[in-house]
Amino acid sequence: MAFSPNYIFLLAFLTIFIGYIKTNNSTSLMSPTSACFLAALSVRRSVYNLSNVLPVGVSQASIQASVEQAVKLSPSPFNIQSARVVILWGTESDRLWDIVWGKVNAVSSFADEEARAASESKVKHFARGAGTILFFEDQADIDKISLGFPAFAPIFPTLSEQSSGILTSNIWTLLSVEGVGANLQHQSVDLIEADVLKTWDLPLSWELKAQLPFGGIAAPPSEPKKTFEGRTRYFGGEVVTESAKL
Numbered sequence: 001m002a003f004s005p006n007y008i009f010l011l012a013f014l015t016i017f018i019g020y021i022k023t024n025n026s027t028s029l030m031s032p033t034s035a036c037f038l039a040a041l042s043v044r045r046s047v048y049n050l051s052n053v054l055p056v057g058v059s060q061a062s063i064q065a066s067v068e069q070a071v072k073l074s075p076s077p078f079n080i081q082s083a084r085v086v087i088l089w090g091t092e093s094d095r096l097w098d099i100v101w102g103k104v105n106a107v108s109s110f111a112d113e114e115a116r117a118a119s120e121s122k123v124k125h126f127a128r129g130a131g132t133i134l135f136f137e138d139q140a141d142i143d144k145i146s147l148g149f150p151a152f153a154p155i156f157p158t159l160s161e162q163s164s165g166i167l168t169s170n171i172w173t174l175l176s177v178e179g180v181g182a183n184l185q186h187q188s189v190d191l192i193e194a195d196v197l198k199t200w201d202l203p204l205s206w207e208l209k210a211q212l213p214f215g216g217i218a219a220p221p222s223e224p225k226k227t228f229e230g231r232t233r234y235f236g237g238e239v240v241t242e243s244a245k246l
């Protein structure tokens with residue numbers, strides 16, 4: 001009996017969901033929707049060992065559709081929608097990492113040929129996946145809103161970084177729930193920006209923020225230690241919960 005990719009995807013997520021609620025006692029306090037959302041957050045990891053084969057049910061079209069929705073739904077300050085995203089597939093992604101290596105090679109001094117080769121291999125490792133997503137912020141939008149709201153102008157660069165981070169996290173998590181691995185990089189973003197804009201004929205007002213190489217998971221990452229103890233505080237408590245209406 002053949003299962004459709006959608007059923008396989010649903011089964012995979014159900015496994016993640018059950019695994020997550022089994023290992024987290026606090027999920028008994030939550031609605032299934034919250035537990036589901038947190039299960040999705042729990043599968044987002046920095047996956048460095050990527051392959052160029054996407055999991056069953058995932059395609060270029062499905063990733064592009066998911067990314068488009070994340071771009072649409074992610075918030076931005078004053079709703080300026082300054083985020084821009086480029087997906088480089090296959091050989092286009094290779095071109096990006098060639099550009100990065102070109103810059104790293106030009107500005108670095110290596111002890112010997114072995115050190116140079118090790119550095120090249122480290123940079124080119126990011127090209128092993130199916131592609132790379134580039135995150136930009138359109139400075140034309142930031143400049144426009146800064147002129148409209150001069151009192152906020154000094155903090156718009158920070159707000160722009162924050163909304164770019166929110167979008168990045170949303171896309172990274174979306175890929176993860178589909179079984180696609182990814183890792184977040186900021187490899188020579190300042191140095192490569194002009195070449196990137198020229199190579200893919202992008203507007204000069206786009207500022208490159210980050211790279212997200214992604215692909216199939218060739219090897220899962222080890223589990224990093226993560227805590228919340230001492231990192232959250234609560235004050236007050238006179239809150240009323242609406243009664244259920246039957």
Ligand SMILES: Cc1cc2nc3c(=O)[nH]c(=O)nc-3n(C[C@H](O)[C@H](O)[C@H](O)COP(=O)(O)O)c2cc1C
Nearest residue numbers: 044045046047165183184185186187221222223224
């Ligand atoms: C804003 C931000 C910047 C990051 N930059 C890099 C980076 O440049 N290179 C890298 O390998 N990982 C980077 N990371 C990934 C973190 O190192 C990683 O998320 C963290 O160690 C936790 O591991 P996990 O992603 O597997 O949960 C970044 C993460 C964040 C949130």
